[in-house]
Amino acid sequence: MSSMRPEERIQFPLAPETDTLRTSYNSLLASYSVVHRALQERTEEAGSLRTFLSKTDEWSGAQLLQAIHDLNSEIVQLSASVADEFSSSLDRSRDLTRTSDRELVNNALGPVMMNLLASRDHMADPTLVQFAIQAWEVSCVGKVLDAFCYGLPADVDQFLNGVFEHMHRAEPQPTSSRWRALTYTHARALLPTPAGGGQADPLRNLLDTNIRGLLAILALSGCTDSRGTHREPLRARFGAALVRIGQSAERIASAMKEGVMSTVFQVTWIPPRGTKRKEKEKEPERWFDWATMENIYAGxxxxxxxxxxxxxxxxxCTRRTGPTAGDSDSTSQENGSLNGSVNGYGTNGSTGLNYERMSEPVLTRNLLLKPKVLLESVTDIL
Structure with a gap:
């Protein structure tokens, strides 16, 4: 038997060298850094996807409907106030109309309404003058609501509208809506502001154009009151109301483009005939359609x-519902409820796109609120 003590028979391993431990630690640390960085990237990707696939709306359809009702009410009140204010001075003792006046309001009123304003005596009943002002205001705020981002150069705005239309057909609804929201937000941030832009501020320019249009309508109607023939008195009297209308339009535009992800809302109106193209005979007639319009003098x-x-x-309200084979006819019908376009110029006021391809998604458009129109036949009783 061995005379060695038990503790002498145990073989203890030699302590590892410090360099070996350091090498192992560095290897584990590098592996941890790679895994942590990959996890961060995946987390950022998931967050980005959540942003672009979110269908959460900050504005509901009911809220937008109420906002449009309120804007229409503001326009009606302003138009009635202006018409009543100057009705007694519409006596046609002098003709203060200028060619520039006609050119300014022609696209908003159309030649028929302009001739009615210029040829009739409105002193006893200024109703036509009120409707002309309403049509002018609809045109002014329509430019804000119909633009991709009001204030951008026209060619840039039309291009961005075209990009959104194409994306709306090709991408999931939340993705295209989020792209529009982000692009609108950053484009708007780069526009001139009242503090730094002065006269270049889009809403200030809108106000100036709006006042010039009111002056033109009053001149066409035979106004001889100096308060209605000069810019500053008119601005002092009705400038605050015009500013509120412009701000309401901008707020609604922001809500539709930044606050709604699950669908696409658009305002709509019917431009007067004889204004879309230079060649009148090539322009489609705009006849009253009870399914898409409301006659303000119904009956x-x-x-x-x-x-x-x-x-x-x-x-x-337009929703993308996904491609369905054989649904090309129904797609055309749904998207043709406003004569295949919105406001007579294709979706969003830019170039119209073909929705009738069977391989493409179906865009279903629902009319939530009919635009109110005045018909040519009603002028005989006014």
Whole structure:
């Protein structure tokens, strides 16, 4: 038997060298850094996807409808106030109309309404003058609501509208809506502001144009009151109301583009005939359609008539429902509820796109609020 003590027979391992431990630690630390960085990247990707796939709306359809109703009410109140204010001075003792006045308001009123303003005596009944002002205001705020981002150069705005239309057909609804929201937010941030932009501020420019249009309508109607023939008195009297209308339009535009992800809302109106193209004979007639418009004088005169002008805005809602084989006919019907376009110029006021390809998603448009229109046939009773 061995005379060695038990503790002498145990073989203890030699302590590892410090360099070996350091090497192992560095290797584990590097592996941890790689895994941690990969986890961060995946977390950022997931967060980005949540942003672009979120269908959470900050504004509901009911809220937008109420906002459009309120804006229409503001326009009606302003128009009635202006018409009443100057009705007694519409005596046509002098003709203060200028060519520039006609050119300014022609696209908003159309030649028929302009001739009615210039040829009739409105002193006893200024109703036509009120409707002309409403049509002018609809045109002014429509530019804000219909633009991708009001204040951008026209070619840039039209291009961005075209990009959104294409994306709306090709990408999931939340993705295209989020892209528009982000692009709108950053584009708007780069526009001139009242503090730094002075006269270049888009809303200030809108106010100036709006006042010039009111002056033009009053001049066409025979106004001889100096308060209605000069810019500053008119601005002092009605400038605050015009500013509120412009701000309301901008707030609604922001809500539709930044606050709604699950669908696409658009305001709609019917432009007067004779204004879209230079060649009148090539322009489609704008006849009254009970399914897409509301006659403000329903029950009076014939509704088999052309639209004279739009006096209150409407609202549509468009959803992308995904491709369905064989649904090309129904797609055309759904998207043709407003004659295949919105506001007579294709979706969002830019170039119209073809929705009738069977391989493409179905865009379903619902009319939530009909625009109110004045018909040419009704002018005989006014």
């Amino acid at each position: 009076h005169a014939s509704e088999r008539s052309r639209v004279l002008c739009t006096v209150e805005l409407g609202l549509t």
